[in-house]
Structures are given as structure tokens and as C-alpha cells.
Amino acid sequence: MTSPANQTPLLAVEGLSVFYDQFRAVDGIDLSVSAGEVVSIIGANGAGKSSLLKAIIGQADRIEGTIRYEGGDLAGHTTAEIAAKGIALVPEGRRLFPSLSVDENLYLGWEVGRRGEIGFDQVFDYFPVLKERRRQKARELSGGQQQMVALGRALLANPKLLLCDEISLGLAPLIIDQLYRLLPAIKQRGVGILVVEQDISRSLAVADRFYCLLEGKVTLASRPSETSRDIVMKHYFGL
Amino acid sequence: MINQIIQGILLGGLYAMFAIGLSLSVGVMRFVNIAHGDLIVLVSFLLLTLTSRLGLPVIVATAIVVPITFVGGYLLQRLLLQRVLKRSNNVLAIVLVTFGLSVIIQYSLQGIYGADTRLLSGGGIQTATIVLGGGINIGVLPLTIFIAAVALVSALDLLLYRTRLGARIRAVSDDTGSANLIGLPSAHIYAVAMGIVGITIAICAAFMSVWTNFDPTSGPSRLLVAFEAVVLGGLGSLWGTLAGGIIVGVAQSIGAHFDAGWQLLAGHLVFLVVFLIRPQGLFPK
Numbered sequence: 311m312t313s314p315a316n317q318t319p320l321l322a323v324e325g326l327s328v329f330y331d332q333f334r335a336v337d338g339i340d341l342s343v344s345a346g347e348v349v350s351i352i353g354a355n356g357a358g359k360s361s362l363l364k365a366i367i368g369q370a371d372r373i374e375g376t377i378r379y380e381g382g383d384l385a386g387h388t389t390a391e392i393a394a395k396g397i398a399l400v401p402e403g404r405r406l407f408p409s410l411s412v413d414e415n416l417y418l419g420w421e422v423g424r425r426g427e428i429g430f431d432q433v434f435d436y437f438p439v440l441k442e443r444r445r446q447k448a449r450e451l452s453g454g455q456q457q458m459v460a461l462g463r464a465l466l467a468n469p470k471l472l473l474c475d476e477i478s479l480g481l482a483p484l485i486i487d488q489l490y491r492l493l494p495a496i497k498q499r500g501v502g503i504l505v506v507e508q509d510i511s512r513s514l515a516v517a518d519r520f521y522c523l524l525e526g527k528v529t530l531a532s533r534p535s536e537t538s539r540d541i542v543m544k545h546y547f548g549l
Numbered sequence: 550m551i552n553q554i555i556q557g558i559l560l561g562g563l564y565a566m567f568a569i570g571l572s573l574s575v576g577v578m579r580f581v582n583i584a585h586g587d588l589i590v591l592v593s594f595l596l597l598t599l600t601s602r603l604g605l606p607v608i609v610a611t612a613i614v615v616p617i618t619f620v621g622g623y624l625l626q627r628l629l630l631q632r633v634l635k636r637s638n639n640v641l642a643i644v645l646v647t648f649g650l651s652v653i654i655q656y657s658l659q660g661i662y663g664a665d666t667r668l669l670s671g672g673g674i675q676t677a678t679i680v681l682g683g684g685i686n687i688g689v690l691p692l693t694i695f696i697a698a699v700a701l702v703s704a705l706d707l708l709l710y711r712t713r714l715g716a717r718i719r720a721v722s723d724d725t726g727s728a729n730l731i732g733l734p735s736a737h738i739y740a741v742a743m744g745i746v747g748i749t750i751a752i753c754a755a756f757m758s759v760w761t762n763f764d765p766t767s768g769p770s771r772l773l774v775a776f777e778a779v780v781l782g783g784l785g786s787l788w789g790t791l792a793g794g795i796i797v798g799v800a801q802s803i804g805a806h807f808d809a810g811w812q813l814l815a816g817h818l819v820f821l822v823v824f825l826i827r828p829q830g831l832f833p834k
Contacts, residue, residue, distance in 0.1 A: 369729060393732030405727035407720040409834075414716045421713070422732040463731065 318381045319344045320471055320502040321366070325375035327526075328361040335361035337526035338375065343471060343502040348493055350513040351506045352546060353523035359506040360402055362523075363473050366504075367399050368392050379471065396424040398469035402476045402506075404460040408449035412440055415448050415459050416466055423467020428499075433462040436492055454485035461489065465496070472496065472503045478512060490516055510542065524548045552685045553806045554799055559687070561798025562695030565791040566756060567771050568778035569701055570749040576785030576834065577709070577722045577742055578626075580634065580643045584650040585750075585775060587768030591654050592618060592754035593669070594662055594765075600669055607671050611755040615748055622747025627740040651768060658765035671759035694756045701752060702791045708745070709787070718742050777820040783830025792831055796823065 319342035328336035336358040343349045351359050364370045366377055368389045377384045384392060398419070406415050416433060434441040437458040443451060448459060457477055464472060474493075478486040486509075493516050497503055507513035514520060514534040522530040522545040530537075530545035543549075571585045582588075592614060599610035633646050677689035709715040721728045721735045728735045757763065757771075777797050782789025797816045804815020823831075 367730065367732070388732075388734070389729060390732040390734050399730055401727060401730045405724060405730060407723040407727065409723050410716060410719055414720075417713075418716065418720055418733065419731060421717075467731075 320347075320380060321504070322378040323362075323366075323375070324378070326362070326365060326377060327374040328358065328365045328370045329372040329374075330361075331371070335526055336365065339521075339523070339526070339528045341521050341528065341531070343504050345470065345502050346497055346500045347518050348497055348503045348505060348516055350517035350520040351504065351523060352508075352510050352513050352520060352542070354546065355508070356525075357523040358526040359523055360475055361526075363399060363475050363504070363506060366392075366473060367397060390422060393422045393467060394424060396426075396468065396470035397473065398423060398464035398467040398471075399473040400457075400460050400464045400475060400477055402479065404453075404456045406448040406456055406459055406463075409447060411445055411447055412451070412459055413444045416440075416444075416462050419463030420466040423469065426468025428465050428468050430466070433465055436465070436495075437462060454481050454488075457481060457485070457489060461492070469501060472501050474503065474505045474507075476506060476508065478507060478509050486512065510546065511539075514542070522546055550803070550806070551683075553802045555685060555687065556691070557799030557802030558795050559691035559695045559798070560802055561791075561795030562691070562698035563756065563760060563794075564774050564778050564798050565698045565794030566694065566701065566749070566753040568775035568782075568790045568794055569698070569705065569787065570746040570753065571772070571775045572779045572782070572785075572787055572790040573705065573742065573746050573749070575779055576787075577718055578739060579722065580630070580640070581647070581776075582630075583644060583647040583772065584654060584768070585647075586770065586772030587651045587654040588747075588750050589754045589757060589771055590763055590765065590768045591658065592751050593667075593758040593763050594658055596669060596755060596758055597662075597667055607669055607755055607759060611751060614755075615751045618747035618751040619744040620747075622750070623740045623744035625747075626743035627736060630743070631736050631739060651772075655765050655768060662765060664764060664766075666762045666764045667758070668762050669755075669758040675759060690760055694760065697752070697756065698791060698794070701749060702787050705745070705749070706787050714741070774816070777816070781820060781823055781830055783833035785834035786830070786832040789830060789832035796820075 321343040323339060323341045325338050325340065326336055327334055327338050351362065353359050361370060365373050368384065368387055379395065379397065416430065439455060440458055440462060443455065448456060451459065461477065477489055490512060493503055505513055505517065517534055519533050521528050522542065524545065529548065530542065567589065571582065574580060574582050595614055596607065596610050599605050599613060600607055629646065630643065633643050671690065674690050678686045679689060680686050709718060717733060717738050721733060721738045725735050774797060778790050778793035781793030781796055782791070796819060800819035801812045801816040805812035
């Protein structure tokens with residue numbers, strides 16, 4: 311099968327199911343993300359959003375279906391290999407290393423990632439406050455600053471595909487605005503971004519396309535400009 | 550009394566050496582290795598074979614054993630301990646497995662070497678002393694061990710807090726799940742940390758077996774002293790472990806001054822008293 315590189319989506323998920331023991335968290339979904347595109351996954355708690363991201367980075371218990379990245383199947387690759395290929399996750403709940411300094415947290419992201427143009431200078435340019443606090447331990451930062459470190463850690467891996475899991479969770483609206491304003495700038499670099507979010511309006515405002523998940527299945531795939539809030543809510547709750 | 554304190558401090562250097570590997574596995578890997586003392590004794594017997602059968606000097610034998618214990622520690626973690634930790638979040642499982650390991654090592658050593666008490670020959674260093682006057686003599690060997698203990702703690706502290714490998718080890722220790730999510734190979738990193746514990750065990754075994762007698766059942770008493778030093782110093786603090794070792798050493802030395810039978814008991818009593826006053830240890834992280 312040959313197809314020009316510019317027609318191959320960065321990420322192509324086909325018929326993906328994700329299992330935890332006997333429980334099917336994701337049930338046969340198809341989705342794609344292209345370079346320089348923001349794609350949102352919306353859905354209520356337990357819709358399978360986080361399981362989808364875990365499957366992409368190779369941390370799901372068991373999956374069926376295929377996950378292609380730059381045309382190649384990710385099956386059988388370790389998370390370390392996947393990270394080195396250029397897929398970085400901003401995990402739900404930030405998941406920093408609390409006893410490590412800001413610098414050390416960021417450096418680990420750089421170490422596991424792909425070599426590229428984003429360095430510490432770029433991250434400190436995005437988040438000037440982190441430069442002042444680079445020697446502080448991650449646990450001493452505010453929630454918003456911790457989220458900046460988590461995003462910075464992922465960016466330092468120079469991802470081609472950035473996965474953001476609930477980056478607004480538990481943060482003040484002002485901070486969330488600041489974080490979401492960055493996504494277009496990151497997208498401009500040609501990075502494909504997959505955003506998982508419970509906050510529908512925030513998520514749709516930034517997305518080029520979106521998928522609505524309900525109980526592990528895609529109930530709606532569309533563009534924010536081509537749909538109405540009523541239709542989205544209907545599919546979100548499965549009414 | 551000053552003499553007793555000085556001798557106690559030097560003895561504390563040896564105890565800190567027993568404890569430093571345990572301090573790493575408790576503080577960083579967050580499990581108690583009941584077989585820690587037995588692993589030290591196992592390596593002592595390995596050194597015994599290399600020195601008595603092949604006639605190698607202790608220092609050459611140690612240089613041969615260090616890479617073996619690094620690989621041994623790596624494999625022990627990767628093939629056994631990691632599997633136990635992965636399958637069960639229960640602290641008891643790892644305690645039982647390492648307890649079983651302890652029993653296996655003791656009986657294997659008895660089967661191979663018999664129950665005799667052994668001592669390695671370190672040449673003249675065992676009897677050499679420095680006379681300070683005022684009735685105070687310092688053994689060259691205890692002084693060497695103390696200096697080596699301080700150097701070992703410094704080196705491990707630098708490794709853990711000033712190197713990339715150290716940052717990786719601390720990251721995995723902080724949040725293994727998060728390390729997995731960002732693509733750090735946590736099983737490998739834990740195993741490298743246990744390999745480093747293995748190196749400390751080899752160095753400790755070399756010094757222990759030229760200074761004190763050992764036999765196949767010496768492990769548990771080494772573990773007890775090591776455990777006291779780790780808890781006294783505060784979990785996760787390497788310098789605290791050195792301080793803990795010195796406290797136990799001084800207590801034993803002063804106890805022995807009054808009555809030889811009081812040596813071990815004094816160490817345990819001081820441990821209990823400090824533990825009651827400061828259960829978090831002297832320098833908790």
C-alpha cells in the first residue's frame with residue numbers, strides 16, 4: 311500500500327477496543343489526527359477517553375484493532391519507544407514527580423522524547439513563571455504551575471502528536487485560558503494535538519474536529535462549525 | 550570514655566556500611582529486603598573462596614566481585630522482586646519472599662561451607678594501629694572502614710541527587726505509574742538501583758569479613774543492626790543512615806565498657822529510646 315506522506319494521517323485508529331480484565335472500556339472506535347490539527351474527544355466520565363489515550367501510548371492492558379502512527383502499526387512497541395517516536399502525553403491529574411525539581415521534571419520529558427527544536431528556552435518562553443521556580447520541587451508549586459510543568463515536560467519531548475488528558479481539571483478559569491491559548495501556537499508548529507476534555511465548550515472552541523464518545527463508542531464525529539450545541543449535548547448524554 | 554566513643558564511632562562506620570544498601574532499598578524502592586544481611590554474608594563467602602582457594606588478595610577479590618553483585622542485584626530485582634511488587638500491592642508479599650530468600654541463602658551456605666566461623670585475612674591491616682596518646686589507639690582497619698563508609702555515602706548521595714540516573718531513580722520512586730506514562734523504563738531503572746545496592750553489599754562484605762567473624766547464620770544480626778541504623782537516621786536519608794550507624798556503634802561501645810554482655814543490648818536500648826522520642830528518625834526526607 312503506497313500513499314503520499316501528506317495524505318497519511320499522523321494517527322489513524324481503526325476498530326480499536328480497549329479492555330480492562332473483562333470490561334470493554336473502548337468499543338471499536340475509528341479516529342484520526344493529522345499534523346497541525348487539534349482534535350477533541352468529548353464525553354462524560356467513563357466514556358473511554360482516558361483508555362483511548364492509554365492505548366495510544368502502549369499502557370492499556372489489552373487492545374483489539376490497530377493504532378497507526380505515521381503509517382506504522384504501534385502494536386508491540388513499548389511506551390519508551392512510542393515516546394521516542396514523538397508521541398507525548400500530558401497525563402490526567404498532571405502526575406509530576408513531586409520530590410523532583412521543576413528542572414528535573416522537565417529534563418525527564420526531554421530525555422524520553424524525540425530530539426527536536428523545542429528546548430528549555432521555548433518552554434520558559436511559554437511559561438515564564440517556571441523559569442523563576444526551576445529549582446523548586448514540583449510539590450511546592452500551585453496547581454496551575456504544576457500543569458504548566460506537565461505540559462512543558464510533554465513539549466520538551468518534541469512530540470509530533472501531543473495527547474492532553476483533562477488539562478483543565480481543578481484549575482482556575484484564568485489559568486485554563488492561559489493553557490488553552492497555547493494550543494494554537496503548538497499546532498502552528500505542525501504538531502497534531504488530541505485533546506480529551508470534559509469541559510465541552512472549552513474543548514470545542516479550540517478544536518478543528520471532534521469526536522463524541524459514549525460508553526466506549528463514537529456517537530458523533532464532526533467539526534464544531536458544522537454542528538450545534540444541542541446536537542452535541544444529545545450525543546454527549548446519549549439522549 | 551573518650552576512647553569508647555571514638556571506637557564506637559568507627560564501629561558505626563561498619564554498621565553504616567551494613568545499612569546503606571538497605572537504606573537505598575527502603576528509601577528509594579520502598580521495600581524491606583529481609584535477606585539484606587544474608588546477601589552480605591553470601592558475598593563474604595564468595596570472597597572467602599576467591600581469597601583462600603585462588604589465593605587472591607582481598608582487594609583483588611573485591612574488584613572481581615563488584616561487577617558480579619551489580620549484575621546479581623539487577624537480575625534479583627528484575628526477575629524476582631519486581632514480579633512480586635507488580636503482582637501484589639501488599640507489603641507482606643515482598644517481606645515473605647525476601648524472608649524465604651534469607652532462609653535459602655543461610656541453608657545453602659551451611660550446606661556448601663559448613664557452620665564454621667570464618668574470618669578473611671587482610672594482611673597486616675588487621676593488627677596495625679595508630680597510637681594517639683592518652684591511652685587512645687585507633688585501628689587502621691576500623692579507620693579505613695569509617696572513611697570508606699563516609700566516601701560511600703557521599704558517592705551515593707551525589708549519584709542520587711546530582712546525576713541523570715539519580716533523577717530517573719527518584720522519579721520512578723516518586724510515582725512509578727507516571728514514569729510508565731511518560732515512557733521511562735521503570736522496571737529497568739529499579740533493577741539498576743538494586744544493582745547499585747549490590748555494589749554496596751560487595752564493598753560492605755569485603756570490609757566486614759576482614760574485621761569481624763562470620764558464619765552462614767550471621768545475616769539476620771547484620772540485618773537487625775542495619776535496620777536500626779536506617780530507622781534511626783530517617784527513611785530515605787543516606788547521611789541519616791550514617792548517623793544512625795554511628796549512634797548504634799557508640800551505644801554498643803559504651804555498653805561494652807561497663808560489661809561485655811551489655812554491648813548488643815545497649816545498642817538496641819538506645820535505638821528503642823530514640824525511636825520512641827523521634828519515630829520519624831533524625832533526618833527524615
